[in-house]
Amino acid sequence: xxxxxxxxxxxxxxxxxxxxxxxxxxxxxxxxxxxxxxxxxxxxxxxxxxxxxxxxxxxxxxxxxxxxxxxxxxxxxxxxxxxxxxxxxxxxxxxxxxxxxxxxxxxxxxxxxxxxxxxxxxxxxxxxxxxxxxxxxxxxxxxxxxxxxxxxxxxxxxxxxxxxxxxxxxxxxxxxxxxxxxxxxxxxxxxxxxxxxxxxxxxxxxxxxxxxxxxxxxxxxxxxxxxxxxxxxxxxxxxxxxxxxxxxxxxxxxxxxxxxxxxxxxxxxxxxxxxxxxxxxxxxxxxxxxxxxxxxxxxxxxxxxxxxxxxxxxxxxxxxxxxxxxxxxxxxxxxxxxxxxxxxxxxxxxxxxxxxxxxxxxxxxxxxxxxxxxxxxxxxxxxxxx
Amino acid sequence: xxxxxxxxxxxxxxxxxxxxxxxxxxxxxxxxxxxxxxxxxxxxxxxxxxxxxxxxxxxxxxxxxxxxxxxxxxxxxxxxxxxxxxxxxxxxxxxxxxxxxxxxxxxxxxxxxxxxxxxxxxxxxxxxxxxxxxxxxxxxxxxxxxxxxxxxxxxxxxxxxxxxxxxxxxxxxxxxxxxxxxxxxxxxxxxxxxxxxxxxxxxxxxxxxxxxxxxxxxxxxxxxxxxxxxxxxxxxxxxxxxxxxxxxxxxxxxxxxxxxxxxxxxxxxxxxxxxxxxxxxxxxxxxxxxxxx
Numbered sequence: 290x291x292x293x294x295x296x297x298x299x300x301x302x303x304x305x306x307x308x309x310x311x312x313x314x315x316x317x318x319x320x321x322x323x324x325x326x327x328x329x330x331x332x333x334x335x336x337x338x339x340x341x342x343x344x345x346x347x348x349x350x351x352x353x354x355x356x357x358x359x360x361x362x363x364x365x366x367x368x369x370x371x372x373x374x375x376x377x378x379x380x381x382x383x384x385x386x387x388x389x390x391x392x393x394x395x396x397x398x399x400x401x402x403x404x405x406x407x408x409x410x411x412x413x414x415x416x417x418x419x420x421x422x423x424x425x426x427x428x429x430x431x432x433x434x435x436x437x438x439x440x441x442x443x444x445x446x447x448x449x450x451x452x453x454x455x456x457x458x459x460x461x462x463x464x465x466x467x468x469x470x471x472x473x474x475x476x477x478x479x480x481x482x483x484x485x486x487x488x489x490x491x492x493x494x495x496x497x498x499x500x501x502x503x504x505x506x507x508x509x510x511x512x513x514x515x516x517x518x519x520x521x522x523x524x525x526x527x528x529x530x531x532x533x534x535x536x537x538x539x540x541x542x543x544x545x546x547x548x549x550x551x552x553x554x555x556x557x558x559x560x561x562x563x564x565x566x567x568x569x570x571x572x573x574x575x576x577x578x579x580x581x582x583x584x585x586x587x588x589x590x591x592x593x594x595x596x597x598x599x600x601x602x603x604x605x606x607x608x609x610x611x612x613x614x615x616x617x618x619x620x621x622x623x624x625x626x627x628x629x630x631x632x633x634x635x636x637x638x639x640x641x642x643x644x645x646x647x648x649x650x651x652x653x654x655x656x657x658x659x660x661x662x663x664x665x666x667x668x669x670x671x672x673x674x675x
Numbered sequence: 676x677x678x679x680x681x682x683x684x685x686x687x688x689x690x691x692x693x694x695x696x697x698x699x700x701x702x703x704x705x706x707x708x709x710x711x712x713x714x715x716x717x718x719x720x721x722x723x724x725x726x727x728x729x730x731x732x733x734x735x736x737x738x739x740x741x742x743x744x745x746x747x748x749x750x751x752x753x754x755x756x757x758x759x760x761x762x763x764x765x766x767x768x769x770x771x772x773x774x775x776x777x778x779x780x781x782x783x784x785x786x787x788x789x790x791x792x793x794x795x796x797x798x799x800x801x802x803x804x805x806x807x808x809x810x811x812x813x814x815x816x817x818x819x820x821x822x823x824x825x826x827x828x829x830x831x832x833x834x835x836x837x838x839x840x841x842x843x844x845x846x847x848x849x850x851x852x853x854x855x856x857x858x859x860x861x862x863x864x865x866x867x868x869x870x871x872x873x874x875x876x877x878x879x880x881x882x883x884x885x886x887x888x889x890x891x892x893x894x895x896x897x898x899x900x901x902x903x904x905x906x907x908x909x910x911x912x913x914x915x916x917x918x919x920x921x922x923x924x925x926x927x928x929x930x931x932x933x934x935x936x937x938x939x940x941x942x943x944x945x946x947x948x949x950x951x952x953x954x955x956x957x958x959x960x961x962x963x964x965x966x967x968x
Binding site: 397399428429430431432433436437439441444445446447448449450458459462463507510511 | 861867883
């Protein structure tokens, strides 16, 4: 990997050198409510306890997003709750339309005005509720504390500005860096994301770079201000497999070098297995299962999670021919339901599932699971499903 | 980690897509012809003092109404003024009005269009205003302005520039509407960019192509507009040479000195034709559908 950025790597609890020396990088009340009175599993502070979110960096509680569309209201996210730990890679998994991206955009108020958002989004160090911040304050947070990478590297860079100008823009905006200093920092950043000939690349335009290179530039821009949290919305989907691996390497290295936590949004379970510490599975706007990545792959508790894993092409398991699919489609919800949203597609559903809303609770395998009949079998001993 | 070294292309100060557009333009013979004519005309206007064999208003009654000759290439008028020199100086008025009027319409129209396209709240107001301006007859505006300010070059610039504002607003607005949905604008918002940065760094630079094309349409329109206004006595006043004035005064002498009509007329036709050819070429070369990716 390339040379590290100028300041020592590691968990970046210290504020960045430039900028006001206030310990809190976020505007807002610094004596916000303690996290420990929040519901949820792992909220105890303390040293690392294995693959749980030790020091929650981001706590999302009951995040609900409604869109008013011409066809009436749509409930895109229905009381989603999860936490991202300091320096952790959390994967947000689910099929298209389950609310992953909307959740990510809602974090820093990036949704259009037609979206009605409720719930709580607490972001350390000041544990301020991002939902209470105004547009101006959110702008400060975006890019500096929480940065984004999007799916489309081909179109996410401005075609008429050089790579150097675009990185410089971010550096100037949040760190007041310009001129030679900004240029040197930009070179460092390009090296950090594994772009050779960085000095030359700075003077190039996006169309002169390949898709993988562009995504690296996007990552360089995103981490320019050493954000505490990097939200990567399907960062590898538009890239071919070998380039994907390179991008995942970059994300992994970034975590090691600057301690950035990553909220990885993906539908690619291969990517999840490759890089994620913990996984949150979403379905129809709800978070339905949370566990460490190994635990989730070993013993999915929610029938939907199991279905997702079963749907991954696997020559050994699908020798009998054909992929195993989950029948039906993700419903478009108008309003929240007193039922399990997966009931219509679930082989285990009964009257309870259709009449009462399950809550996210510790399941038999120790995962948090939103299901009335969580599975207990592990994948390796998986027998026949009904 | 795996990084594949790619062949490095040399960077240029021009935007990459624009560089390719220039290459396309160079392969278009009609557009290049237009470009050459425009460059010659602009140079002639700028260097009129050096090129012109005679002063524009030097009268020589001994040589009045002479047909084109070795000494007077475009002939002389009823006062014996050298028509070639007068056409050169008249081009100066045309080019000045063309550029100044377009400059005025851009200076007002681009910000209005950006705001209308970016802030939906403002859009109805700006759009209705441009509709109103478009519905207002250009000549009435020019006559009114000439009545208030008196006919002059500046009056012509204002009349033409104002008349072209709504066109610029519309082009800028529609470009802004298109560009604000681009992924890179969304990415800039997500990295904390404010509206000013979005408009200045991301939307306006990408709208430049459309504005260049718009300018190549409005400049010839402005040149013809100046000729029309001067012809009607609402623009440049004699004795300052203008193609419109030359045509107006040649009107009565058409039988005795047809060259008095032919050369100024030809100058207008060639210049606007060349500008239009160049504009078409630029439009093809800068076409967003072609130049994207």
